[in-house]
Amino acid sequence: MPGSIHPFSTHSVTPQDYNDLIEELNRQVSAQHPEDVLQFCCDFFQHKLSEERLQNRNPTLVPVHNPNDVFMQESTINTIDEEQDSVSDDLPNFQSARHRNRRVSVSAESMQPSKLTPGSTLHKKIPKSEPEIAMISQSLRCHFLFKSLEEDQCRQVIDSMQEKKFHAGETIIEQGAVGDFFYIVSSGDVDCFVNNIKVTSYQRGGSFGELALMYNAPRAATLKAISEVTLWALDRVSFRSILMENNAKKRKMHEKFLEDVPLFKSLELSEIHKIADALEPVNFDDGDIVLNEGDIGDNFYLIEQGEALFYKSDGTNQQLVNDMKKGDYFGELALLTDKPRAATVVAKGNLRCVTLGKAAFTRLLGPVMDILKRNTANYHAILKEAQS
Ligand SMILES: Nc1ncnc2c1ncn2[C@@H]1O[C@@H]2COP(=O)(O)O[C@H]2[C@H]1O
8 A cells, every 4th residue: 555554564663662572572481481482482473463463454474373372372274265365385384285275374363262252253153954963062072172162162163064075085184284174074984094004984973183273283194085975174263262272271280280290201391282182081989990800991091189999800809909199090001902901990089080092092192102011011010910
């Protein structure tokens, strides 16, 4: 616009403004002691830039945020048609990742739920049949990310989901691409490949595509339709606006505890965060059976509070073989070996645990798998001793 000052030009920032910014940054760095100072500074300025752009209603392109962005500001990814766009090619995480039929622009927009007013475009209501609503609702209830949502948040997720159809052979998600949607399968079969190796498949009620949206990471796997497929898709903006605040609370709650768990001492903070996100709390009263010897194993447990007793059957009696306390873990043996549970676990007093399902256990505990395997040798020794 001739004669007008660009709202983000240096003209709008006085030397005093600049000094104030630097001082604020210094204060935050001193208060929060970030592990990655450069990333922290980068997030700080991105946050400021996004705020200013929002105020000026000029959502131009900004870089993608760090998954651990403490400023709770998220970039909004809009998928737009190839022929329409004005796209940034300098998105650090996603430079080479471009979807086949879509191009991706990243614009500054607040993801804080408090800033999303009802009736805004983010709170859309896409009509669905009752059976589809029931199916989506059931699928969400089984998903670690959505399980703890309030009823109205769940409803928002369901309302926001849009139908997408794919033909047999079509790629739904490409490994390395930018994350744009989280999906629930309505009908058809979908195969999942990591580095061209099939790792799993999904049918009606199955869901995928959450990782890239949660962590601003490139897609971790390729998903292909192997029949005619209909999916319900939750766009990135809705996903983050509904889920992330909820998740931040959960992360805060478990983070401190996880950092003190000896097994996780070697992990990076970002790895701890991912584990915290996937945890599900479970409580037991005195004498409750947590799991039974001989059962199929489907969960890994960490003791957050209380004590657990381990019993092994000698054919007629139950023998006490071990006990565990806060920070200890159990349940990994059956997951590592695909064998039935090797002992019965009983709560002594009130027992509070957090659990990881098998898929999350395999995906997230890769970095400590060697330690887990090494430690199973101790169990074998304990169990042998108890049986002799
Ligand atoms: N072994 C696996 N590794 C990575 N992603 C997986 C795996 N199994 C299933 N997936 C899903 O495949 C999705 C690919 O996109 P995302 O990375 O967003 O989220 C990923 C998960 O939902």
